[in-house]
Amino acid sequence: MATFRFELNGRPTRNKTYVVYLRVTVGGKRKLIKTMVEIARPSDFNAKCKGENWIRGGVRDAKVLNAQLADILAKAKETYKELDKEGEVTTVALAKEMNTEVVSPSFLAFARERAQMIYDNGGWRNWRKYCGLINKLDAFRKKRRMADITVADMTVELLTRFDNFLHKWENEREPGKLLHPNTIEVQFNILRTLVHRAIEVGIMEASKDPFLVFKYKGVKTIKEKLDDSEMERIIN
Structure with a gap:
C-alpha cells in the first residue's frame, strides 16, 4: 500500500x-x-x-x-x-x-520534527539537548554553504567534518574554552539516535548508516568523592 x-x-x-x-x-x-x-x-x-x-x-x-x-x-x-x-x-x-x-528528505527538518515530538511529550530536558545539536548542525551547514543537510548527506565524510567543526566550537558555559570531548560525544550520541530513528521510519536505508563506520569516544574523567567528614560538614 x-x-x-x-x-x-x-x-x-x-x-x-x-x-x-x-x-x-x-x-x-x-x-x-x-x-x-x-x-x-x-x-x-x-x-x-x-x-x-x-x-x-x-x-x-x-x-x-x-x-x-x-x-x-x-x-x-x-x-x-x-x-x-x-x-x-x-x-x-x-x-x-x-x-x-x-x-532526499531533509535530515535537519526530520531532526526538528523529532525534537518537537519530544517536547510535546514532556521531555523538556531532552528537547534542549536536541535543540543544541540542531543549532550546531545548522551552523555547520551555513559554514559549509550547504542549502540543507539531507538524509543522503549523512555520510562518514560529513560526520568527520562535523567532528572537526565541533572541536572548534566555543564552550558556552566556559567562555574562552572549547567544547569538552565528552560534550562532543553527547552530540554524536544524539545524532546517532536520530539516524537510527530515521532508519526505523524508513527515510534512510540501514546500509547507509554512517555510524557503522564512524566512531567517537570522549575521554575518561575522574570525579573526586566527598569523604564522611566533608559530608558531615555539609550537613551541619
Missing part, C-alpha cells in the same frame, strides 16, 4: 521561490519527488486542503498550478498500480517511471 501527499520545501531556491514535492510512502519507506510547481511564499501552500486546492486561490495561476499537481498525483497513483501488478513497486522505481527526480 502506498500513500501520497504534497509538501513544501521550507528552504527557498536561488530564485527565492519554494518548490512543491510529492511525498510517496511505500512499504514504510518515504521519498520526495520534485515537481515543477514553485510558489513565491510558504503561506501560498495548503497541505491540508479540501479537494485539489493545494495552492491557495489568491495566488496567480492557482488553478493552473493545482491542475498540474492533480495530474502529477494521478500519474503517481497510476504508475504505482502498474508497478504493483508487476511486483516491482518501490519509491525509486516509481520516480523513474514518472521520469522525475527523487529528492
Whole structure:
C-alpha cells in the first residue's frame, strides 16, 4: 500500500521561490519527488486542503498550478498500480517511471520534527539537548554553504567534518574554552539516535548508516568523592 501527499520545501531556491514535492510512502519507506510547481511564499501552500486546492486561490495561476499537481498525483497513483501488478513497486522505481527526480528528505527538518515530538511529550530536558545539536548542525551547514543537510548527506565524510567543526566550537558555559570531548560525544550520541530513528521510519536505508563506520569516544574523567567528614560538614 502506498500513500501520497504534497509538501513544501521550507528552504527557498536561488530564485527565492519554494518548490512543491510529492511525498510517496511505500512499504514504510518515504521519498520526495520534485515537481515543477514553485510558489513565491510558504503561506501560498495548503497541505491540508479540501479537494485539489493545494495552492491557495489568491495566488496567480492557482488553478493552473493545482491542475498540474492533480495530474502529477494521478500519474503517481497510476504508475504505482502498474508497478504493483508487476511486483516491482518501490519509491525509486516509481520516480523513474514518472521520469522525475527523487529528492532526499531533509535530515535537519526530520531532526526538528523529532525534537518537537519530544517536547510535546514532556521531555523538556531532552528537547534542549536536541535543540543544541540542531543549532550546531545548522551552523555547520551555513559554514559549509550547504542549502540543507539531507538524509543522503549523512555520510562518514560529513560526520568527520562535523567532528572537526565541533572541536572548534566555543564552550558556552566556559567562555574562552572549547567544547569538552565528552560534550562532543553527547552530540554524536544524539545524532546517532536520530539516524537510527530515521532508519526505523524508513527515510534512510540501514546500509547507509554512517555510524557503522564512524566512531567517537570522549575521554575518561575522574570525579573526586566527598569523604564522611566533608559530608558531615555539609550537613551541619
